[in-house]
Amino acid sequence: MPGRILMVEDEREMRAMLEKGLTRRGFEPHGYATSDEALERLGTEDFDVVLTDLQMPGMNGLALCERIALNRPDIPVVVVTAFGSLETAVAAMRVGAYDFITKPVDVDALVFVLERAVQHRALRQEVRRLRQELGERAGMGELLGESPSLRQAYALIDRVADVDTTVLITGESGTGKEVAARALHTRGRRRTGPFVALNCAAMPEQLLESELFGHVKGAFTDARTPRTGLFVEATGGTLFLDEVGELPLALQPKLLRALQERKVRPVGGNEEVEFDARIVAATNRDLELAVAEGRFREDLYYRLNVINIELPPLRARGNDALLLSQRFIEHFAARTGKRVVGLSPAAAQRLLTYGWPGNVRELQNCIERAVALTSFEQLTVEDLPERIRNYSAPRVVPEVADMSELVTLEEVERRYIQRVLEAVGGSRTLAARILGVDRKTLYRKLERRAEEDGPKP
Template sequence: MAGEKILIVDDEQGMRRLLDRVLSREGYETIAVAGGDEALRELGTGGVDLALVDIQMPGMTGLELLERIKAFDPAFPTIMITAYGTVESAVKALRAGAYDYITKPFETDEIKLTVAKAFERERLLAENRYLHEELAQRYRFTGVISESARMQEVFDMASSVAASNANVLITGESGTGKELMARSIHSSSPRKDKPFVVLNCAALSEGVLESELFGHEKGAFTGALGTRKGRFELAHEGTLFIDEVGEMSLNAQVKLLRVIQEHEFERVGGTRTIRTDVRIVAATNKNLEDEVRAGRFREDLYYRLNVVNLHVPPLRERREDIESLARHFLMKFAAEMGKPISDLSPRAHSCLLAYDWPGNVRELQNAMERAVVMARGAVITPRDLPQGLQDQDEICLKVPERGGSLTELLEDLERQLIVQTLRREQGSQTRAAEVLGTKRTTLRYKMEKYGLLERGE
């Protein structure tokens, strides 16, 4: 707390003195000004860590000052002060990026607590950024997180091709991270300081797609009110990422092939030939060989794009990545939301591992964002996860139809429970013991009792 500098902005001298006195006693360094222009000058000198801003001020209002602050530094923590009855303005301030607001009249303890929480949030954000950077350094390819052997093979190939100008075709199911892989190739290439431009073919009609690729001249079609550069021009000397290339029409494929072969094009409605130097990385969730055989994709274009093929396996085929990805997203969203969440409970971890993730990494990211939103404590539990994942926490036991004593029935159910838990935890006795709430030595004793060690279950 000591040494942190707070800027107080309020046109009332009495309020400035009160806030200065309260915060100075808490060990903060304070500076008080009467208006927005003075505040901006102080912020421009640097060294200010937080601002307390009155919303209702003559000249530049608090909301206008907040807008100027956020334009300068979107992450700068700002607390708004508003009079009773103008809470609507405070809500607008929150939407504009303010950390919190305080309503006059207020208790001094409220000011102290709100400021302390704001600085605690900044500390957590800084820690999470550091942990995120440390975590990212553990992996072998720029920006892509994985511990699986299959992905390491993809990384090796991607690292090798990144240094070249060869076109790359990235294949894989939706949500596996094909665009992230494309960005990583670009950022590891000699073109890394040039533009990385994205075009999603699935989101555009044929006419719009051509204009997006090559640009258009003024008056080329209805609504073309001015000249516009296309993605090839914007990506000059950089990388053009063409997503869902399998959705491109045959007519558009012909025009794309010509640009790849000739390194030149004309804007729609234009006659001037424009030279281009662009590396193409394309992606698709379709089997383009099947599309070629079906006559929906040109064979010559396929071979032009598929100089190097990188296949990103689905998440269900690299389950060893689930935990590291989940923790990455947990730290990311906890930092963004300012929530002190640090871990997954063993049962939540089991739910993640037991699920097949049809939406792949994108679905896992959404699930962890939802979990951070819903979490009430420092640890993610199954109830914080989406319903479909909570269902993975259930283990169904079959009550034997044969007769027997109560002791025999309970032992049979206990054996089933151990077997299903071990299967769900992929044979890990340590994790199975955690889920069952017992010691590993006790679990091994039970396994030996029921003959599970001998059978290798």
């Protein structure tokens, strides 16, 4: 990521050589012979990095580092020192220099250091911007993010918040499906009514039926008193059915009837009871696949999936990980009484690189742990879990040892589709979105691959 470089080098030939080399590599270098000239230019213009020699007439590089660290701490300084003068370079680091490089200068090594410095500044600016933006946002319960995929979800939530149409929220575990369901409730006309949530995977079938529909006294052994089910309890508000894909097959026809008739029959009862609740369901399963495999009723699927709000995984949301991290830092710092104000640029880079298989829930856990452990005002790389510190993004195309390992484009596509499917837990709907194709196209590719592979022995 090339940027504007302010160079301070008193030797004309060296300055010209560096300017030429950096310009060829896409940077915009501006060279000056003295520190005074450089400081004057810094007072009127913005630069991404200052590159300065240490040994210069007049104000030396060490004094220049101190001045920049005091007046423009947002601009990283890279110092150039003669070989054998590392003590002076370390002294410059102590007064605020970002990094150093020794003479004779290797332009490729210098470019690497400057690119890191430019990225360092960009991350610091992004973290600062996100911190300022969070001051204008609502509290922990709100959906938070700027990525286009999440903005689409925002827009859809706003469009359907005031209607009673059934909504199915889909997305990987930890993407914030219940948060989205609560947003639908609080932004709609039923906001003054109850928000009743049930995890369909959290209890056995008999108890789940009683929980949903209620029961009469004596309906089963422990039914000593009658109970009103959650459908009726949610009247006037919203009933949120989380993990609806785990609903037992035997209960699915009863749920379908309740949705169609707007009535429920308590377990052991003879009379139906009306309810008036909006139904919002959520799942991290591919329900279309479950329907195809006979694990979920097709008619119930279409009854639930009138409007689909799909929440993207955190790894597909760009800088949202930093925005969410800042919110979690503020929350957990206040709860623990510690003064932690943000992320170091290096820690921010790790968070952006990591794949987040557990999505927002994993990020929240990571930040809570880091705030508890840190001894500084900014979270550092050392405060992050080992799996995040040591994470390296996988390469789409692996390195090959010899030409025999090279494959056709068709095989590359096949392997990549398989990798995406594994990454999203087998969800063909989500895989199709990530791959940039519609579901029918993905299904055709998978069917063709199955035909080519043939039956397994």
